[in-house]
Amino acid sequence: MSEANKIRNASGDGGGRAHAVTREGLSPLAQPGREAVPGSAAVADHAPNGHAPRTGGGKREEPMVPRAEFESYYGRPILNKPTWRAPNIAxxxxxxxxxxxxxxIAAAAQAGGRPGLAxxxxxxxAAATGLSLAVLIHxxxxxxxxINMLRMFKPTSPMSVGSWILVGFAPLTAxxxxxxxxxxxxxxxxxxxxxxxxxxxxxxxYTAALVSDTAVPAWHEGHREMPFVFASSATAAACGLGLLAAAADESEPVRRLGAIAGMAEVGWSKLMQERMGLVAECYREGRAGRxxxxxEVLTTAGVVGAALGRRSALMRRVSGAALIAGSALTRFGVFEAGVASAEDPKYTVVPQxxxxxxxxxxxxxxxxxxGNAVR
Structure with a gap:
């Protein structure tokens, strides 16, 4: 045994490093092959492109966890995409x-003494209600x-509430x-x-609440604005019908309301997409984006036509058709965006x-x- 009387200390300084006990006190023992020098080539070799990431003090450290990728088992989506068919449900x-x-609008026109518009x-x-029932049942x-959906009434279910609204509305409008x-x-x-x-x-x-009350990212992330998008879109379409078919002397209210509703539809749609963050890509790319x-183009054209078409019957009818077409495309676009967001896992993972x-x-x-902590 040497004069230094060296003894290994397994516990060391709490960091797992070996020390030797000498007359001068504790001194660390070198461990060949286990000492990593910050910034050395041995560490850099494990980093992407041979460059190890730097820490705040300028030293390099080896990344321990690879960058996450959005994958799922067997390459399948995390969510099942909606089974609804686009021509029917959209x-x-x-x-x-x-x-x-x-x-x-019919009730308002009747109360306002505009029988032609009413x-x-x-x-x-009535015609739109009959067609909507047909595509829903199809x-x-x-x-x-x-009929089975009417076996009970559940106030917390948009589908249940909507079914009963439709059952009450259809015979009345007919x-x-x-x-x-x-x-x-x-x-x-x-x-x-x-x-x-x-x-x-x-x-x-109610259909805005119906689609938003799902796990589909492009629908759920817009639950705050979606009812306003649907309400303004529906109003623009109804006013477009009035401009298209009503006489000029009775269409003035729907001309003004149609211009306001069309602007609101475009505005609320843009606001919804801005607040969605990443999921808004589904509304701007692919089929839904188109x-x-x-x-947006058709609805804007309808707004301009309605605003300028006070004295032109042709302008009123063209703007009415544009408002109807724009409203229909908005609903189809919302539907397609939901399908696209369910197919890509990142739109589920990143917002979570x-x-x-x-x-x-x-x-x-x-x-x-x-008392304000998030639990």
């Missing part, structure tokens, strides 16, 4: 909105499935249109028109991580006992 979103807003809106609303496969066209039981038809007008806003907007861009990061930051900055 068409139902549009037709239901047109019917609901049309019923409300006649157009009553018949148009997507369900058989009528019995729609009765109002039938009385208007035949001249039979006009008091009953007038009362039915007012009833349909009261249910119209619910029919026009549909939303076309909807961002919400967790925000929640963690809030918990760290919230004083204990304040």
């Amino acid at each position: 068409g139902y979103l549009f037709l239901g909105g047109l019917a609901g807003a049309g019923g409300t 006649r157009v809106m009553k018949t148009g609303s 997507d369900l496969g058989r009528p019995a499935r729609f 009765a109002a249109a039938a009385s208007e066209l035949t001249g039979v039981l006009r008091p009953v038809g007038a009362a039915a028109a007012y009833g349909a007008g009261a249910l119209g806003p619910g029919l026009a907007t 549909l939303m861009k076309a909807a 991580r961002e919400r967790l990061a925000r929640a963690s930051a809030t918990e760290r900055t919230t004083p204990p006992g304040s």
Whole structure:
């Protein structure tokens, strides 16, 4: 044994490093092959492109975890994409909105002494309601499935509430249109028109809650703005129908309202996309992006035409057709964006991580006992 009386200390300084006990005290023992020099080539060889990441003190360190990639088992999406078919459900979103807003405008026109406009809106609303029921039942496969949705009423379910609104709205708007066209039981038809007008806003907007109350990122992330997008889009479409079919002397209210609703539709759609963050890509790229861009162009053209078409019958009709087409493309674009967002895992993973990061930051900055901590 040497004079230094060297003894290995397995516990060391708490960092797992060996030391020797000498007359002068503790001195570290060299461990050949286990000492990593910061910034050395041995560390850099393990880093991407041969360059190790630098720490705050200028030293290099080896990355321990590879960068995450958005993958799923067997390459399958994290979410199952909607099984709804685009022509049916996207068409139902549009037709239901047109019917609901049309019923409300019909009741207002009837109360305001504009029988020509009321006649157009009553018949148009009834026709749109019938078509919406047809495409909905076609997507369900058989009528019995729609009837089964009426076996109970669940206030917390948008589908349940919407089904009952549709069941109440359909016979009322049909009765109002039938009385208007035949001249039979006009008091009953007038009362039915007012009833349909009261249910119209619910029919026009419940589908926004229906699609937002899902895990589909492009729909759920827009749950705050989606009802306003659908409401303004439905109103623009109904006003477009009035401009297209009503006489010039009775179409002034829908001309003004159509211009306002069209601007609101474009504005709310843009605001919704801005607040979505990453998921907004689904509304700007691919098939959905093309549909939303076309909807914006047509709706803007309809707004301009409605604003300038006070004395031009042709301008009013062209703007009315543009507002209807723009509203339809908006609904189809929203539908396609939802499908695209469900197919790509990143639109599910990234927003979840961002919400967790925000929640963690809030918990760290919230004083204990304040009652505002995110749990």
